[in-house]
Amino acid sequence: MSIQGLNLTVNGMMVSQSGLRITGNNIANANTENYTRKLINQQNVVAQELVPGKLVGTSVRVENIQRAKNQFLEVQYGNNITQLEFFDRVANVASQITQILGTPTDQVINERMQTFYDAANDLSNEPTNSTFRRSFLDAASGLANSINIVDTSLRKISEGVNSPIKGELRQSIDILNSRLVKLASAQKQINILKVNNIDVSSFEDQRDALIRDLKGMIDFDFRTNQNGDIYEIRMPTYLSPNEEAVITGSIVFSDFDIPIAPAIGPGNRELNLSVNNGNGALTNFTVNLPDNATPREAVESINLHFRAFGGNGSVASVDNAGQIVLETRLVDDNILNATSSISIVAPSPAAAALGLPAAPTTVNGKNPESIVLLNAKQLFYPIDIDFGNDDIQDGVHPTKLFLKNPNGTSFGTIDISRGDIGAQLFTLEVAVPNARRELSNFAVNFKTLVNNILSVATDEKGNNGTPLFEGNSAENFRVNPLVTNDPSLLAVGEVKNAGGITVSDNTIIEEIAEFYNGNTALMNHKKETDKLYLKASDPNPNRSFLPINPATLYQVRAKGIINDDGDGQVYNAGNNGIGADSLVQVQFYDESYTPIGLPTNLAGAPLPAKEGNWEGTPPAGAAFIGVLMNGASFGDNDLSNNFGHFEIEIVPNSVRNDTSRSFQVAYSEMVSRLNEENFQAEINAETYNGIVKAINAQRSAFEEVNLEEEAANLIRYQKAFSANARAFSALDQSITEILSAF
Numbered sequence: 001m002s003i004q005g006l007n008l009t010v011n012g013m014m015v016s017q018s019g020l021r022i023t024g025n026n027i028a029n030a031n032t033e034n035y036t037r038k039l040i041n042q043q044n045v046v047a048q049e050l051v052p053g054k055l056v057g058t059s060v061r062v063e064n065i066q067r068a069k070n071q072f073l074e075v076q077y078g079n080n081i082t083q084l085e086f087f088d089r090v091a092n093v094a095s096q097i098t099q100i101l102g103t104p105t106d107q108v109i110n111e112r113m114q115t116f117y118d119a120a121n122d123l124s125n126e127p128t129n130s131t132f133r134r135s136f137l138d139a140a141s142g143l144a145n146s147i148n149i150v151d152t153s154l155r156k157i158s159e160g161v162n163s164p165i166k167g168e169l170r171q172s173i174d175i176l177n178s179r180l181v182k183l184a185s186a187q188k189q190i191n192i193l194k195v196n197n198i199d200v201s202s203f204e205d206q207r208d209a210l211i212r213d214l215k216g217m218i219d220f221d222f223r224t225n226q227n228g229d230i231y232e233i234r235m236p237t238y239l240s241p242n243e244e245a246v247i248t249g250s251i252v253f254s255d256f257d258i259p260i261a262p263a264i265g266p267g268n269r270e271l272n273l274s275v276n277n278g279n280g281a282l283t284n285f286t287v288n289l290p291d292n293a294t295p296r297e298a299v300e301s302i303n304l305h306f307r308a309f310g311g312n313g314s315v316a317s318v319d320n321a322g323q324i325v326l327e328t329r330l331v332d333d334n335i336l337n338a339t340s341s342i343s344i345v346a347p348s349p350a351a352a353a354l355g356l357p358a359a360p361t362t363v364n365g366k367n368p369e370s371i372v373l374l375n376a377k378q379l380f381y382p383i384d385i386d387f388g389n390d391d392i393q394d395g396v397h398p399t400k401l402f403l404k405n406p407n408g409t410s411f412g413t414i415d416i417s418r419g420d421i422g423a424q425l426f427t428l429e430v431a432v433p434n435a436r437r438e439l440s441n442f443a444v445n446f447k448t449l450v451n452n453i454l455s456v457a458t459d460e461k462g463n464n465g466t467p468l469f470e471g472n473s474a475e476n477f478r479v480n481p482l483v484t485n486d487p488s489l490l491a492v493g494e495v496k497n498a499g500g501i502t503v504s505d506n507t508i509i510e511e512i513a514e515f516y517n518g519n520t521a522l523m524n525h526k527k528e529t530d531k532l533y534l535k536a537s538d539p540n541p542n543r544s545f546l547p548i549n550p551a552t553l554y555q556v557r558a559k560g561i562i563n564d565d566g567d568g569q570v571y572n573a574g575n576n577g578i579g580a581d582s583l584v585q586v587q588f589y590d591e592s593y594t595p596i597g598l599p600t601n602l603a604g605a606p607l608p609a610k611e612g613n614w615e616g617t618p619p620a621g622a623a624f625i626g627v628l629m630n631g632a633s634f635g636d637n638d639l640s641n642n643f644g645h646f647e648i649e650i651v652p653n654s655v656r657n658d659t660s661r662s663f664q665v666a667y668s669e670m671v672s673r674l675n676e677e678n679f680q681a682e683i684n685a686e687t688y689n690g691i692v693k694a695i696n697a698q699r700s701a702f703e704e705v706n707l708e709e710e711a712a713n714l715i716r717y718q719k720a721f722s723a724n725a726r727a728f729s730a731l732d733q734s735i736t737e738i739l740s741a742f
Contacts, residue, residue: 016721089423094678117516151474245365246327251355278340285309317397340365457491465491523666536642562644573612574604
């Protein structure tokens, strides 16, 4: 009994000593990063029946030493840190975009537009003044330069992420792969040490820190056992090679702004496509490419037609090799699965010119797989980058991540949507391209409106005016060098013959001035509208660039009053009571420019009304819509001596309320629209930041060292040790005295 008592006290002292050691270790590591406090689990040793019918306690032992971990909080923290890192970076990029574009009340481009407007206003008062003409051109150049600078600043955001050598994405992927290797090594070491009954808590702390870091970078699927040990990490949205719905052309275009050869025109402009985004949306549409289209214009035309027929996002892009690509990855709300598909449907004579397969061709996607990246033994597939291409504004070819197999070649792509790396991909695919696309749409709309009004004007010598602006994006938007070098080429008004004397009219430059603060501009950020100008003396039709969807209701509105020097009368665009038809008419054309049916009249009220209107759906087979002057509606049946022009708006009914506005309002709305997206990203970042802080506070309270609690434990273990020591001393003394009596 006494010997048993000594054993009890010795075991008690040993447990207390272990408690003191663990507590001391906790206190020593109170400020150690990623350290998890350790807990000692005591276990009552099973009682023994030393005397028949009597159980005698056999003291206590250390069952194990474990870390203070709450697996539920760990999982919640990991899931939310993935979201936080995503929205935190997106908000940061959004803030940079806002700073570049300015706020609705503080915009460099709007200031340049104000200067342009002031110069146009001055020139409209004295259209032949060479000083005012030069000031107007300087103001136009200043505006173009500002748009170029803003676009360059936006592009630098992408370049900072997407540079193949020193870009943030390259560095992040290298860090990611390094951490994956370290994680596999750490778990392997933990498994070996556990088999040999060696404490692995410090290694587990390192492993868990790696997991938290990885969770912040990318949305992996971690598989763990009940002890929190990793047995594998999976990539749940893995697509093995050739399992995306993508068609890649075979022609490499070295310059996106040189017309495609053979030239696009009647006979090879038609491309019929069918797109299924994998999410229940099927879009069937016919593309009619512009005359002499460049690869850039072809891609833009495909995407415009896709949206005109109800699609969202983009379908076409140009990859790094310079090949035209069709894929569902660019479509809004797409899902990469077996339902997604891209089809080239017959007849599609334009496919050959674009390097695309002949019709019929269909490429289906496949359902994504879940693949093991690493397990407790090793990393199987490192991750690498297929860098995208943003040289074309409308249809940025996305940067993708792919797995590499053991021999270093591509082994399918992975779809990442969260974490810091997901945010970098979002920056490259959505945030910056959207801002640049909006800016380019504004610049191109600006160019088109100004050049179109100048197209009905003449210079001071009576010659047709030269376009003021050039470019097909914000990047290359500029003043026409011909006009810069020879300001006399600038068209400022219309010229009429009156008694053999040439007279200049300044209404054209006045209309340009009106674009700034009036409601005469037609600015739709999705390019779903068109605005033409029809010269009173020109019988040739003006054709809209808009894709025609026969199922869509369109409105055509012609504004203006013109003069007929032949009979001395003035006319509006409608039926003026002379003939059965209106002065301005709508004409539809098929893919080969062959008119479909007879011209359609505009409805209009008699003078002094200035408008004529038509509303309806295009006929079957219509590829283009145009407007033309009807000479038969004049008293003298002669257009050649007419003076003036009509302003034509062609608008789908669905966007009628999102069209007419001034340049100033259009740009401010663009900035506000992007700022609203940025603001939402900041709200999401703040929301997840609050969630992560709350979870981390709970996790920290449970896992981190509390010095007050550890001090209490220290006292408790010290007292327990002292009590066991005194008991041992008393028993030892008793045994000694008993033995000395013999």
